[in-house]
Amino acid sequence: MYKYSEKDKKIIAGRVKQFRNQVQRRLNGKISEEEFKPLRLMNGLYLQLHAYMLRVAIPYGELSSRQLRKLAEIADKYDRGYGHFTTRQNIQFNWPKLPDVPDILEELSKVEMHAIQTSGNCIRNISADHLAGLTNDEVEDPRPWCEIIRKWSTFHPEFSFLPRKFKIAITGCENDRAAILVHDIGLKLIKKGSRIGFQVFVGGGQGRTPYIAKKINDFLLKKDLLNYLEAILTTYNQLGRRDNIYKARIKILVNQLGVEKFKELVDESFKKLSDKKLELNETTIQKIFKFFELPNIKHCNEKISISSNQKFNNWIKQNTIPHKILGNSIVLISLKSENRPPGDANSMQMYKLANIADKFSFGEIRVTHEQNLVLPHVKNSEIYEVWNELDKLELATPNIDLITDTICCPGMDYCALATARSIPISQQISNFFKDYGDQKKMGNIKIKISGCINACGHHHVGNIGILGLDRNGKEFYQITLGGSSKQDASIGQIVGPSFSSENLIIAIKKILQTYQKNKSSDKDDFMTVFRRIGIEEFKKNLYDNTGKTN
Amino acid sequence: MIILEKQTEKKNLYQRISQDEFSVNKIKTSSMLSLNQFMEAEKRIKSKNLKVGIFLNSDQSLDCLKDKLELFSIIQINFKSFKDGRPFTMAKELRKLHLYNGEVRASGHILPDQFVFLLRCGFDNVEIDGKEKKEWIELYNMDEGLYYQP
Numbered sequence: 097m098y099k100y101s102e103k104d105k106k107i108i109a110g111r112v113k114q115f116r117n118q119v120q121r122r123l124n125g126k127i128s129e130e131e132f133k134p135l136r137l138m139n140g141l142y143l144q145l146h147a148y149m150l151r152v153a154i155p156y157g158e159l160s161s162r163q164l165r166k167l168a169e170i171a172d173k174y175d176r177g178y179g180h181f182t183t184r185q186n187i188q189f190n191w192p193k194l195p196d197v198p199d200i201l202e203e204l205s206k207v208e209m210h211a212i213q214t215s216g217n218c219i220r221n222i223s224a225d226h227l228a229g230l231t232n233d234e235v236e237d238p239r240p241w242c243e244i245i246r247k248w249s250t251f252h253p254e255f256s257f258l259p260r261k262f263k264i265a266i267t268g269c270e271n272d273r274a275a276i277l278v279h280d281i282g283l284k285l286i287k288k289g290s291r292i293g294f295q296v297f298v299g300g301g302q303g304r305t306p307y308i309a310k311k312i313n314d315f316l317l318k319k320d321l322l323n324y325l326e327a328i329l330t331t332y333n334q335l336g337r338r339d340n341i342y343k344a345r346i347k348i349l350v351n352q353l354g355v356e357k358f359k360e361l362v363d364e365s366f367k368k369l370s371d372k373k374l375e376l377n378e379t380t381i382q383k384i385f386k387f388f389e390l391p392n393i394k395h396c397n398e399k400i401s402i403s404s405n406q407k408f409n410n411w412i413k414q415n416t417i418p419h420k421i422l423g424n425s426i427v428l429i430s431l432k433s434e435n436r437p438p439g440d441a442n443s444m445q446m447y448k449l450a451n452i453a454d455k456f457s458f459g460e461i462r463v464t465h466e467q468n469l470v471l472p473h474v475k476n477s478e479i480y481e482v483w484n485e486l487d488k489l490e491l492a493t494p495n496i497d498l499i500t501d502t503i504c505c506p507g508m509d510y511c512a513l514a515t516a517r518s519i520p521i522s523q524q525i526s527n528f529f530k531d532y533g534d535q536k537k538m539g540n541i542k543i544k545i546s547g548c549i550n551a552c553g554h555h556h557v558g559n560i561g562i563l564g565l566d567r568n569g570k571e572f573y574q575i576t577l578g579g580s581s582k583q584d585a586s587i588g589q590i591v592g593p594s595f596s597s598e599n600l601i602i603a604i605k606k607i608l609q610t611y612q613k614n615k616s617s618d619k620d621d622f623m624t625v626f627r628r629i630g631i632e633e634f635k636k637n638l639y640d641n642t643g644k645t646n
Numbered sequence: 647m648i649i650l651e652k653q654t655e656k657k658n659l660y661q662r663i664s665q666d667e668f669s670v671n672k673i674k675t676s677s678m679l680s681l682n683q684f685m686e687a688e689k690r691i692k693s694k695n696l697k698v699g700i701f702l703n704s705d706q707s708l709d710c711l712k713d714k715l716e717l718f719s720i721i722q723i724n725f726k727s728f729k730d731g732r733p734f735t736m737a738k739e740l741r742k743l744h745l746y747n748g749e750v751r752a753s754g755h756i757l758p759d760q761f762v763f764l765l766r767c768g769f770d771n772v773e774i775d776g777k778e779k780k781e782w783i784e785l786y787n788m789d790e791g792l793y794y795q796p
């Protein structure tokens with residue numbers, strides 16, 4: 097894992113001091129809420145429906161057990177005993193008090209954590225494949241690159257007041273687990289001959305107008321990465337719209353100019369403004385890579401033994417993946433149990449999980465963009481014990497990638513912008529489909545739920561997307577089908593008039609019936625069938641007898 | 647209003663001219679002209695070999711001036727809102743692309759928290775309300791000069 101240098105420590109401490117000053121000025125009335133807003137946002141502090149919300153960065157999803165313990169401690173001391181893991185590999189606390197926030201940040205800094213640039217119109221936390229460095233299908237580990245970009249983008253003097261927020265994601269393999277095509281910039285490490293470089297995509301995004309990112313560079317040399325990113329940001333900072341926040345993201349600019357023209361401007365800026373000092377040399381790169389070497393994991397032939405416990409067997413099938421070092425497994429911990437909002441973990445779970453990580457996984461934990469957690473290196477010989485411990489904590493729900501592994505934004509329960517609730521919808525789904533066998537029959541399928549058009553729950557790229565709407569004070573839900581955030585990314589299509597919350601489950605059931613009916617083999621997953629038969633087939637079955645939108 | 651360069655208060659040597667008082671013949675080296683005023687006066691500035699100041703708003707582009715930068719002893723960029731980050735890029739381009747080495751000043755709706763960013767992008771100083779001076783200097787002094795960017 098990455099370790100802070102002395103410089104990192106000083107920079108983070110400096111920021112805590114600066115934020116303390118800003119909070120003081122706000123509390124004394126020296127600055128207005130309007131002026132305070134962008135300053136607090138740069139430190140991850142939002143004003144929500146009931147209280148402030150603090151979003152803490154988990155750079156590229158990596159956590160140490162020590163950090164997880166600190167998060168648990170903060171949840172207990174300053175919040176209501178839990179935290180919420182987000183779709184961008186961050187954690188949110190929903191109830192901190194403004195005067196406490198500088199103290200929270202100070203405590204976080206002691207375990208090398210911060211909330212810098214987790215909100216505001218700046219470059220946000222860089223996200224990565226949660227299996228980075230663990231699988232064989234990888235060209236190169238994306239995490240060191242995230243760290244290099246994290247540094248460059250932190251307190252960037254020029255890019256801290258962009259037209260709108262800016263998100264970058266990196267994947268190291270063809271099988272995209274980081275949803276790079278729905279980010280402002282998506283980077284994919286690729287191999288060309290014996291050299292490794294980046295494919296660069298820009299202008300992906302969700303929100304009101306979803307777009308899939310477009311490729312603007314087929315092979316960017318590693319040494320040029322920062323200068324090229326700088327060229328993209330320079331172009332965006334100058335030309336991105338500032339008159340309408342709904343048109344301010346880079347995706348709108350790329351689409352208005354056309355990708356060719358945008359690329360031309362970026363290339364020109366790159367040519368004219370590239371700075372030798374931003375070029376990355378091999379020594380710097382290697383130094384960062386050193387931090388991300390695997391711990392001392394033993395290679396062996398030990399397989400996971402089948403148990404008489406069916407619950408354990410299901411979990412093994414669903415929630416573990418072979419590690420690239422033989423005899424070990426990657427364990428996925430579902431935060432989508434029946435009784436909790438997706439992505440939530442309480443302090444007790446966090447504390448105990450930190451202990452489990454220490455005992456069985458070299459003290460490492462990861463956060464996925466699908467709001468689950470990972471124990472990256474578990475010996476096959478110890479996996480039963482791990483399951484047993486997780487099960488006691490209600491953290492062993494065997495549903496990774498199945499229908500109840502929903503992604504869901506906080507919605508009306510917390511968010512001031514929401515037009516409908518989203519958490520209860522996801523809980524309804526979890527309850528309705530709780531049987532593992534039933535879920536397994538449905539295969540891999542991603543349901544994503546947003547409580548308003550801002551699409552924080554990524555509904556546009558859900559295989560089944562659900563968007564909460566307000567119609568004359570009643571909650572209604574619009575369904576989209578066929579979205580995907582993987583390497584074959586696509587935006588879901590609206591199926592038709594929306595459904596009341598009571599009818600929503602019936603509608604989902606009918607959609608699944610259509611899927612089941614049209615499967616040509618057991619291997620066909622939802623997306624395969626959808627792409628083959630198209631949306632019309634689903635519509636027919638859906639509106640025939642659910643009764644339209646009532 | 648005062649001019650602050652790092653911790654030092656400086657004398658303002660330039661005056662803006664209201665449209666009513668503006669006349670091409672009155673232009674001096676201490677004039678701070680708007681883009682329109684400059685365009686009207688460009689010929690005279692060149693023929694008299696004057697150097698003047700120019701005052702741009704954050705939503706005005708530098709593009710039409712990039713070949714005339716030697717006519718300006720100072721470029722003042724006025725933030726319409728502190729959230730409008732374009733001037734940071736404008737200053738960078740002035741310095742790095744156009745190699746402008748005259749004075750660059752920020753004014754308008756700016757916050758002391760932006761002081762160091764402004765200086766790092768190529769601004770020399772800021773025009774601020776004298777009452778805020780202490781705050782600006784305080785935030786300037788809080789900076790320890792440790793950055794991730796060159």
Ligand code: SF4
Binds near residue numbers: 508511552553
């Ligand atoms: S999608 Fe809407 S309701 Fe959900 S978190 Fe985002 S802004 Fe809030």
